[in-house]
Amino acid sequence: MSFLVSKPITEVYLKPGIRYFHAMNWIQWFRFPKLDNNRLIHSLKTAIAFLLGVFIVRIFHFPQNGQWVLISILVVMCAQSRVGAIIQKSYMRFLGTVLGACIAALTLWLAYPSVIWTTLILCLTTALFSYIADSPSYLSEAGALGAVTTVIILIGINPSYANVLSRFLEISLGIVIALLVSRFIWPLHSRTQLRYIVLNTLKNLQKISQQLKGFYSIDAEKSYEAYEDKVISRFSSQSKLLDEVMRESFGRSSLAHVFKAILRSEREILRWVSLMKNALMSFSEEMRVNINQQARVQKIYDRSDKLFEALIEQLNDKESEYPVTTLASILKWKNEVHQELSPFISTDSDKLAIDLFIFAAGNLLNQLTETNHLIKKI
Numbered sequence: 001m002s003f004l005v006s007k008p009i010t011e012v013y014l015k016p017g018i019r020y021f022h023a024m025n026w027i028q029w030f031r032f033p034k035l036d037n038n039r040l041i042h043s044l045k046t047a048i049a050f051l052l053g054v055f056i057v058r059i060f061h062f063p064q065n066g067q068w069v070l071i072s073i074l075v076v077m078c079a080q081s082r083v084g085a086i087i088q089k090s091y092m093r094f095l096g097t098v099l100g101a102c103i104a105a106l107t108l109w110l111a112y113p114s115v116i117w118t119t120l121i122l123c124l125t126t127a128l129f130s131y132i133a134d135s136p137s138y139l140s141e142a143g144a145l146g147a148v149t150t151v152i153i154l155i156g157i158n159p160s161y162a163n164v165l166s167r168f169l170e171i172s173l174g175i176v177i178a179l180l181v182s183r184f185i186w187p188l189h190s191r192t193q194l195r196y197i198v199l200n201t202l203k204n205l206q207k208i209s210q211q212l213k214g215f216y217s218i219d220a221e222k223s224y225e226a227y228e229d230k231v232i233s234r235f236s237s238q239s240k241l242l243d244e245v246m247r248e249s250f251g252r253s254s255l256a257h258v259f260k261a262i263l264r265s266e267r268e269i270l271r272w273v274s275l276m277k278n279a280l281m282s283f284s285e286e287m288r289v290n291i292n293q294q295a296r297v298q299k300i301y302d303r304s305d306k307l308f309e310a311l312i313e314q315l316n317d318k319e320s321e322y323p324v325t326t327l328a329s330i331l332k333w334k335n336e337v338h339q340e341l342s343p344f345i346s347t348d349s350d351k352l353a354i355d356l357f358i359f360a361a362g363n364l365l366n367q368l369t370e371t372n373h374l375i376k377k378i
Contacts, residue, residue: 041186042081049073049181053174068152068167072174075145077182084190084244086182090175091247092141096129097175099142100149101168105161107154118154125150138243145171190244194259195378197241199315201234201266202371206308209273209364212280213292213301224277231270238263258377265371272367275360282353283344291344291357296337300361307368314375337361 053073057066076093080086103125111117125147132143153159153167182188204227211224242263245256280288291297337358345351 038081038188042077042188045181045185046074046077048185049077049178052181053177056173056177062170063166066170068170069174069177072171073178076175076178081188082190082193082241082244083182083187084241084246084248086179087247088138088244089141090179092138093145094172094175096142096145096147097149097168097171100129100146101153101164103146104150104153104159104167105164107150108159108161108164112154112159122151122154190241190248191255191259191378194238194241194245195315197234197237198259198262198266198375198378199312201231201238202308202311202315204230204234205266205269205273206305206312208270209301209304209308212273212276213298228270228274231266235263235267238266255378258374262371262374262378265367265374268367269364269371272360272364276357276364279353279357279360282349287344291341294337294340296340300337300365304361304364304368307365307372311368311372311375314372 050070050073053066053070056062057069060066062069072093076086076090080089103121107118107121111121129143129147129150133140133147135143149167149171153164156163208224208227208231211227238259242256242260245259280291283291292301338354341354341358345354
């Protein structure tokens, strides 16, 4: 427990990364080789939720041993591990349960016990819910459970309104148990996952920026594109997690808006680095070597690298001195860089490329500074 003494109590409990580390530190005692820590935690939570479900159905003597309570718990818990994702999917599964129960009740009222009409309604309902389940939106969860609820009520032995109510309550109870266990027992928050994805994205953006130093050949361009693909993939992951962060706070937290601003800032960083790369690519290989060897161009690369390092250290909860970048200093070195690169200008196209490179570099440094202000808020 020495780590609690070495740092102020406010730092331990208020910083998200440190709080998560200490909260999960106990699990190291149970950690096996090559097992993912978060997956192991979620597996234990699933077992706890299932055990709680068994305890409840035994205490209250649910019919058929409360099998649909237990099935619902497993369906919800095994689909996702993060709190935000489970909250979102639980909403949709509950909606599907309500719709399925209502359709089953209407079928019992209007068509049952006619086999033909009941079968026809089942087929149409299954087709409708299947269409919803195949949707790329979050509504797909409602489609899957809506179909299951309708079918298990209507094809059961002696379907009745009592069965409708029983199945609805059992499935809903299973969803609630899974939601409560996920939320309050060792919660794996989407915001924590999003924080680490932001960290990984910035590391890859730094590697993209570093590729510019040796951007001389086709091989260098392939390496650049590989890192670029990773960053774009991370953008997609962040967009998905942003919705989950909103669900975790029920839309009241400003944290999701900060993460959204960080995502926009990351896109801008990629944009400015890409413009610098396109400007360099307009020159011959020999000319690119000469441009990159200029002292002030090297200073641009070093400056951006230090800014990236400071951002990464800040996300790792390390104290770092962030390099101060002011508008006046940027304007000053812009003129210096332009003078240094003027000997390489032989055509209007060269002048345009040099101007584009300097313009993009200045905006890159500005964007990194803005990103620093945003990261301080998470």
